[in-house]
Amino acid sequence: MAYELYYWDGIQGRGEFVRLALEEADAPYEDVARSPGGMQRMSRFLEGKEDQQMPFAPPFLKDGDLVISHVANILHHLGPRLDLAPDEEKGRTFVHGLQLTITDLVTEIHDTHHPLGVDDYYEDQKTEAKARSRAFLESRLPKFMGYFEKILSLNPAGPQHIYGDRLTYVDLSLFQLVEGLRYAFPKAMFSFESRIPLVRALHGTVKSRPNINRYLESDRRLPFNESGIFRHYPELDQPD
Amino acid sequence: MAYELYYWDGIQGRGEFVRLALEEADAPYEDVARSPGGMQRMSRFLEGKEDQQMPFAPPFLKDGDLVISHVANILHHLGPRLDLAPDEEKGRTFVHGLQLTITDLVTEIHDTHHPLGVDDYYEDQKTEAKARSRAFLESRLPKFMGYFEKILSLNPAGPQHIYGDRLTYVDLSLFQLVEGLRYAFPKAMFSFESRIPLVRALHGTVKSRPNINRYLESDRRLPFNESGIFRHYPELDQPD
Numbered sequence: 001m002a003y004e005l006y007y008w009d010g011i012q013g014r015g016e017f018v019r020l021a022l023e024e025a026d027a028p029y030e031d032v033a034r035s036p037g038g039m040q041r042m043s044r045f046l047e048g049k050e051d052q053q054m055p056f057a058p059p060f061l062k063d064g065d066l067v068i069s070h071v072a073n074i075l076h077h078l079g080p081r082l083d084l085a086p087d088e089e090k091g092r093t094f095v096h097g098l099q100l101t102i103t104d105l106v107t108e109i110h111d112t113h114h115p116l117g118v119d120d121y122y123e124d125q126k127t128e129a130k131a132r133s134r135a136f137l138e139s140r141l142p143k144f145m146g147y148f149e150k151i152l153s154l155n156p157a158g159p160q161h162i163y164g165d166r167l168t169y170v171d172l173s174l175f176q177l178v179e180g181l182r183y184a185f186p187k188a189m190f191s192f193e194s195r196i197p198l199v200r201a202l203h204g205t206v207k208s209r210p211n212i213n214r215y216l217e218s219d220r221r222l223p224f225n226e227s228g229i230f231r232h233y234p235e236l237d238q239p240d
Numbered sequence: 241m242a243y244e245l246y247y248w249d250g251i252q253g254r255g256e257f258v259r260l261a262l263e264e265a266d267a268p269y270e271d272v273a274r275s276p277g278g279m280q281r282m283s284r285f286l287e288g289k290e291d292q293q294m295p296f297a298p299p300f301l302k303d304g305d306l307v308i309s310h311v312a313n314i315l316h317h318l319g320p321r322l323d324l325a326p327d328e329e330k331g332r333t334f335v336h337g338l339q340l341t342i343t344d345l346v347t348e349i350h351d352t353h354h355p356l357g358v359d360d361y362y363e364d365q366k367t368e369a370k371a372r373s374r375a376f377l378e379s380r381l382p383k384f385m386g387y388f389e390k391i392l393s394l395n396p397a398g399p400q401h402i403y404g405d406r407l408t409y410v411d412l413s414l415f416q417l418v419e420g421l422r423y424a425f426p427k428a429m430f431s432f433e434s435r436i437p438l439v440r441a442l443h444g445t446v447k448s449r450p451n452i453n454r455y456l457e458s459d460r461r462l463p464f465n466e467s468g469i470f471r472h473y474p475e476l477d478q479p480d
Binding site for chain 2: 065094
């Protein structure tokens with residue numbers, strides 16, 4: 001039975017971290033809200049009309065009678081099923097923790113353009129967005145990405161993967177982070193990436209995987225835009 | 241063997257969501273950073289000197305040879321062991337999703353006093369904190385707490401618990417949210433709580449549980465203060 005992924009149409013957004021796992025594994029899935037009538041189907045869940053398993057927000061995944069909310073929860077569930085998680089509990093718990101750190105980073109990236117609140121327009125908080133972006137690029141980005149660089153360097157099996165000697169969903173999410181950050185902050189990333197050579201190498205490895213490459217070339221991969229998490233506002237990037 | 245909880249001394253913070261579960265279950269645990277020499281022990285993990293299971297930040301929990309990062313991951317691990325999670329996978333996945341929604345809400349609560357970044361002083365972002373707090377109280381608080389109210393109302397076993405007919409760790413976390421929000425925004429909560437009667441009733445039920453009550457009366461429960469997540473700055477509360 002095909003997985004049902006529920007996420008807003010028109011943006012990569014948080015749903016993209018799930019899509020990359022499904023695409024890498026070549027798993028059958030329906031991207032529901034991009035299908036005819038799909039928005040209505042998604043709304044029924046968000047309005048609590050299906051049952052108590054009502055998600056707070058997309059993305060959520062339906063797998064049989066399970067409705068799974070939040071990216072990290074979805075990937076924790078899919079990981080063993082798609083062969084994208086460690087076999088043993090210790091590894092699965094560890095990579096789930098890494099994915100939750102990625103969740104926190106994604107929130108901080110979103111806050112760079114919406115520091116005063118998600119319900120107000122970017123144009124009404126540009127000054128504050130500049131201050132928040134500066135703090136993000138100077139302090140938070142190095143802290144988070146330096147952490148992932150360190151975790152790669154500490155991997156006893158080698159720095160080719162974030163855990164063990166084969167691909168997990170966290171590797172895919174790190175690829176997406178680099179892609180998104182390059183789109184949003186091209187100047188800052190150009191100078192920053194030399195400090196995270198292992199993360200950069202991992203990005204390249206993931207990008208060249210056949211199923212990922214095929215997905216990126218397909219029209220299922222939407223381009224980044226200024227409605228998603230990663231937004232390119234030149235005024236928020238590192239100055240020349 | 242006793243669990244080892246690693247979290248900053250001096251504040252309730254995110255560690256408190258874990259403490260409430262351990263205390264309710266009367267589980268043996270060491271609050272490491274509050275023990276002599278404990279800060280050094282915590283630092284070794286944060287510096288990657290123990291092994292690859294290096295956490296990004298406290299809290300983390302050591303259970304045998306597992307090092308578990310992030311509140312929701314810790315509670316997902318502890319839930320079945322402390323009899324504070326549903327027995328079946330469907331329920332465990334659902335309550336994990338609820339806890340991740342609480343994680344997002346906690347981040348937004350923290351952002352009310354630090355909208356421009358965690359590394360700068362509150363005093364340097366007071367104006368922005370007022371704007372962010374206003375948006376939080378008008379829009380985000382009702383959205384999040386209204387969601388939990390709805391989930392309680394949809395529980396087929398009745399609205400006494402967030403899932404099924406007995407206590408889970410999510411109930412304990414909802415108690416802590418109400419406690420913290422009352423501390424941080426007493427005026428706003430005074431008028432808001434009539435809109436979430438089921439959440440309010442749940443708070444009262446949890447508070448009167450013998451082990452929780454004993455914990456709240458002990459000196460292990462630190463008072464709220466202006467270094468934690470929930471901070472009482474009167475200027476950020478609802479105006480008279």
